[in-house]
Amino acid sequence: MSGGVDSAVAAARAVEAGHDVTGVHLALSRMPGIFRSGSRGCCTVEDSLDARRAAGLLGIPFYVWDFSAQFTEAVVDDFISEYSAGRTPNPCMRCNERIKFAALLDRAIELGFDAVATGHYANVVTAADGTPELHRASAWAKDQSYVLGVLTADQLRHSMFPLGDTPSKDLVRAEAERRGLSVANKPDSHDICFIPEGDTRDWLADRIPMETGKVVDTDGNVVGSHDGAVAYTVGQRKGLNLGVPAADGRPRFVVSIKPQSNEVVVGSRDDLDIGEIGGARVSWAGNDPVVSGYADATENGFSPLDCEVQIRAHADPVPATAEKRDGEIVVRPNTPLNGVATGQTAVLYVGTRVVGQFTIDRTVAANALV
Amino acid sequence: MAYLDFAATAPMSDDVIAAWEFAVRQPGNASATHRDGQKSRLLWEEGRENIARTLGAKPFDVTMTGSGTEAINLAIKGLWWGRNSDAHRARIITTEAEHHAALDAVHWLVEHESAVVEFLALDEFGVIDLDDLRAKLSDDVALITSLWVSNEIGTVQPIAEIVAAAAVHGVPIHMDAVAAWGHIPIDFDASGLAVMSVSAHKIGGPVGVGALAVARSWNIVPSIHGGSQQRLRSGSLDVAGTYAAGVAAQRAHAHVVGNVQKTHELAQRLADGLRASIPGITFRGHPTNRTGDNVHITVPGLDTVSALFLLDELGHSVSAGSACQAGVNSPSHVLRAIGVSDSDGPLRFTLGPTTTDSDIDEILAALPAIVERTRTLN
Numbered sequence: 043m044s045g046g047v048d049s050a051v052a053a054a055r056a057v058e059a060g061h062d063v064t065g066v067h068l069a070l071s072r073m074p075g076i077f078r079s080g081s082r083g084c085c086t087v088e089d090s091l092d093a094r095r096a097a098g099l100l101g102i103p104f105y106v107w108d109f110s111a112q113f114t115e116a117v118v119d120d121f122i123s124e125y126s127a128g129r130t131p132n133p134c135m136r137c138n139e140r141i142k143f144a145a146l147l148d149r150a151i152e153l154g155f156d157a158v159a160t161g162h163y164a165n166v167v168t169a170a171d172g173t174p175e176l177h178r179a180s181a182w183a184k185d186q187s188y189v190l191g192v193l194t195a196d197q198l199r200h201s202m203f204p205l206g207d208t209p210s211k212d213l214v215r216a217e218a219e220r221r222g223l224s225v226a227n228k229p230d231s232h233d234i235c236f237i238p239e240g241d242t243r244d245w246l247a248d249r250i251p252m253e254t255g256k257v258v259d260t261d262g263n264v265v266g267s268h269d270g271a272v273a274y275t276v277g278q279r280k281g282l283n284l285g286v287p288a289a290d291g292r293p294r295f296v297v298s299i300k301p302q303s304n305e306v307v308v309g310s311r312d313d314l315d316i317g318e319i320g321g322a323r324v325s326w327a328g329n330d331p332v333v334s335g336y337a338d339a340t341e342n343g344f345s346p347l348d349c350e351v352q353i354r355a356h357a358d359p360v361p362a363t364a365e366k367r368d369g370e371i372v373v374r375p376n377t378p379l380n381g382v383a384t385g386q387t388a389v390l391y392v393g394t395r396v397v398g399q400f401t402i403d404r405t406v407a408a409n410a411l412v
Numbered sequence: 413m414a415y416l417d418f419a420a421t422a423p424m425s426d427d428v429i430a431a432w433e434f435a436v437r438q439p440g441n442a443s444a445t446h447r448d449g450q451k452s453r454l455l456w457e458e459g460r461e462n463i464a465r466t467l468g469a470k471p472f473d474v475t476m477t478g479s480g481t482e483a484i485n486l487a488i489k490g491l492w493w494g495r496n497s498d499a500h501r502a503r504i505i506t507t508e509a510e511h512h513a514a515l516d517a518v519h520w521l522v523e524h525e526s527a528v529v530e531f532l533a534l535d536e537f538g539v540i541d542l543d544d545l546r547a548k549l550s551d552d553v554a555l556i557t558s559l560w561v562s563n564e565i566g567t568v569q570p571i572a573e574i575v576a577a578a579a580v581h582g583v584p585i586h587m588d589a590v591a592a593w594g595h596i597p598i599d600f601d602a603s604g605l606a607v608m609s610v611s612a613h614k615i616g617g618p619v620g621v622g623a624l625a626v627a628r629s630w631n632i633v634p635s636i637h638g639g640s641q642q643r644l645r646s647g648s649l650d651v652a653g654t655y656a657a658g659v660a661a662q663r664a665h666a667h668v669v670g671n672v673q674k675t676h677e678l679a680q681r682l683a684d685g686l687r688a689s690i691p692g693i694t695f696r697g698h699p700t701n702r703t704g705d706n707v708h709i710t711v712p713g714l715d716t717v718s719a720l721f722l723l724d725e726l727g728h729s730v731s732a733g734s735a736c737q738a739g740v741n742s743p744s745h746v747l748r749a750i751g752v753s754d755s756d757g758p759l760r761f762t763l764g765p766t767t768t769d770s771d772i773d774e775i776l777a778a779l780p781a782i783v784e785r786t787r788t789l790n
Contacts, residue, residue, distance in 0.1 A: 105717075
C-alpha cells in the first residue's frame with residue numbers, strides 16, 4: 043500500500059473477495075520527504091499515513107517494512123551504474139524484479155503469507171498446464187503489464203492484481219470514493235519515486251562526475267561539445283551544443299552515448315530508427331516460447347516467432363519477429379522502433395500475453411541492416 | 413494475548429477513566445474567577461497535588477505540560493537559556509542513550525544556540541562513567557541531562573553520585589524520570605535535582621499530560637508564552653487530564669510501594685524462562701541496578717521486525733525499544749551506545765501492575781519457536 047488510490051482499492055477488493063489481508067507500506071528511503079508532492083506522489087511520510095488510514099478503514103492490520111537498504115542496492119545503485127555505463131535503466135522493473143516481488147515476497151512467504159497483491163493494472167491467468175500467464179489489463183491506457191514483464195512463473199504464482207479487469211482509472215477512483223477512501227482524488231505518481239521533482243539530470247549530476255566532452259557524428263567527426271555524457275538520452279534533440287550544422291541541414295539527435303570516451307554521438311532522425319535489438323539477459327513470464335508452442339527449439343535457441351515488442355511502459359507495441367540465437371534474443375520490428383537506448387527493457391507479447399522480457403544490450407539502425 | 417509493552421504506554425484503568433469523565437463534565441475554565449472556574453480549579457489542583465506527592469515535590473513546583481516530551485524540552489531548553497542568561501555556559505553533558513525527546517532538544521540547541529554537547533562514556537550496561545563525568549564537569553557547563561531509568565534496557569543511573577559530582581561545580585541536573593515514575597521510588601525534593609520530567613500515560617493516565625518538577629532556585633526560561641496560567645507554561649489548564657493523571661499517580665504510587673514485588677517476580681519468571689528455552693540470548697541493561705519490570709534481550713541474527721509481527725499475530729504486544737516516525741524500526745541508538753551490534757535483534761518486554769502469570773506463560777510458550785523461525789531472516 044503506497045498511499046495511492048490504486049493500492050487502496052486493490053486492498054479493498056482483496057478484503058471483499060474474502061482474503062486474509064495485511065497492508066504493508068514499503069519504506070524504501072531512509073530519509074523520506076514529509077509531504078506529498080505533486081510530481082512524485084509516492085513514499086513520503088504523508089503517503090505512509092494515507093496508506094495507514096486506508097488500511098484502518100478496511101479494518102486490516104498495517105505495517106511499514108524497511109527495505110531501504112535492499113532498494114538502494116538493487117534499484118538506486120543499479121540506476122546510477124547503468125547511466126554511468128551509458129545505458130538507460132528502468133528502475134521500476136528492477137524494483138518489481140528484486141524488491142516488490144522478490145525481497146518483499148520472500149519475507150511475506152516466510153511469515154506465512156501466500157501472495158503479494160498490488161494495485162498494478164494487469165491480469166494473471168492460468169494456462170491449461172497450470173502455469174501462470176501474465177496478460178495485459180482490460181484498460182489499454184492503464185495497462186502496466188510491461189513493468190511486470192520481468193516476473194517469473196514462480197513470482198506470478200504468488201501475485202494478485204485485483205485491478206486488472208477494471209476498464210478505466212475513473213472507475214477505480216469512483217470506487218475509492220464510494221468506499222470512503224480519502225485518497226480517491228490523490229494524483230497519480232509519475233516520474234521516478236526516488237528522484238524528487240523528476241529532475242533526473244540534476245540528480246545524476248550530483249552522483250556521477252560530469253565532464254565536458256565531445257559530441258561526434260556517426261562518422262566520428264567532432265561537431266560540438268557537451269557538459270556530461272551520461273545526462274543525455276537517446277533520441278534527445280535539445281541541449282546539444284552543436285557548432286557544426288549537419289551537412290543536410292536537418293536536425294540532429296542523440297543516437298548513442300559512449301561514457302568510456304565521454305562522447306555523445308549524434309545523427310539524423312533516420313539513424314534513430316532501429317531495425318534490430320538484441321539482449322542476453324532474458325526472463326520468461328511463465329512457459330517459454332517453445333513450451334508455449336509459439337516457436338520451435340533450435341540448436342542454441344528457438345526459431346523466429348511472430349509477436350509484438352514494447353520498449354517503454356507507455357509505448358505502443360510494434361509487431362515484430364523474435365528469435366533466440368547465439369545466446370541472445372534478437373528482435374526485428376516490422377516497422378522501425380524510434381529512440382531505443384541500451385539498458386531499456388523490451389517486453390514481448392503474443393496477443394495480450396506477456397511472454398517475457400530482455401534488457402536491450404545492442405541496437406542496429408534500420409539503415410544499417412543488410 | 414499478553415500486553416507487555418507498558419514502557420510504550422500503560423492502559424487507563426476504569427477509575428482513571430471515570431475520574432477523567434467526571435472532571436471533564438465540570439464546565440469552568442480553571443483560571444476564571446467565578447465559581448464554575450473555582451470548581452474546575454479545585455479539580456486541577458487536586459490532580460496536581462496527587463501528582464506532586466508521588467513525585468516527592470511541592471505542588472507549586474510542579475508544572476503541568478502537554479506531554480513528557482514537552483516537559484523534557486522545557487527542562488533542557490529552559491535550563492539552557494536560564495544558565496546562559498547571566499554568563500556564557502555553552503556545554504551540555506549528556507549520554508548517547510537518551511530518549512529522542514532529550515537528544516533532539518540538545519541537538520537543536522547545538523544547531524541553533526551554539527551549545528556544545530559532550531557525551532559521557534557508558535559501560536556495557538549503559539551506566540554513566542562517573543570518572544568521566546567528574547572529568548568533564550566545570551562551572552561553564554550549562555546543565556547535565558540524563559535518563560534516570562532507561563526506557564529501553566531498564567538501567568537505573570547512580571543518581572546520588574551524579575548529584576554529588578555536579579554539586580561541586582554548581583551544575584544543575586535534569587533527570588528524565590519518564591520510565592522511573594511508577595516503577596521505582598522517587599523523591600524529587602530529597603534528590604538534589606534541578607528539574608525532573610514525567611509523563612502521565614506511562615503510568616496509566618491520559619495521553620496529553622506531562623509534568624515537570626522544578627527546584628525553585630533554578631532559572632527556567634519558558635518556551636510557551638501566553639496567559640501565564642502557570643509560571644513556566646501558558647495555556648488553559650487541562651483540568652480533566654490533570655485530575656485523571658492524579659488518580660493514576662496514586663494508583664501507580666501504591667503499586668510501587670505495595671505490590672510491585674509481584675510484577676518483579678513475573679519479570680524474573682519471564683527472564684528465567686527465556687534463558688532456559690532460547691539459546692544464545694543476552695540480557696541487556698544492568699543486572700541488578702535496574703527496574704524490575706523490564707526484561708530486555710538481544711538475539712544474534714534475530715529479525716526483530718518479523719518476530720514482533722509473529723507475536724502480534726498471536727495477539728502479544730511486545731516491542732524493540734522506542735517507536736519511530738512512520739512506523740519503521742531503526743537500529744536502537746541506545747544499543748549502539750553500549751556497543752551492541754546491529755545484527756543482535758532486540759526484544760523488550762515491559763510488565764505492569766495488571767500483568768498476570770498467564771501472560772508470562774503465553775509468551776514463554778510462543779517465543780522460542782518464533783525466535784527460531786526469525787533468527788536468521790536478517
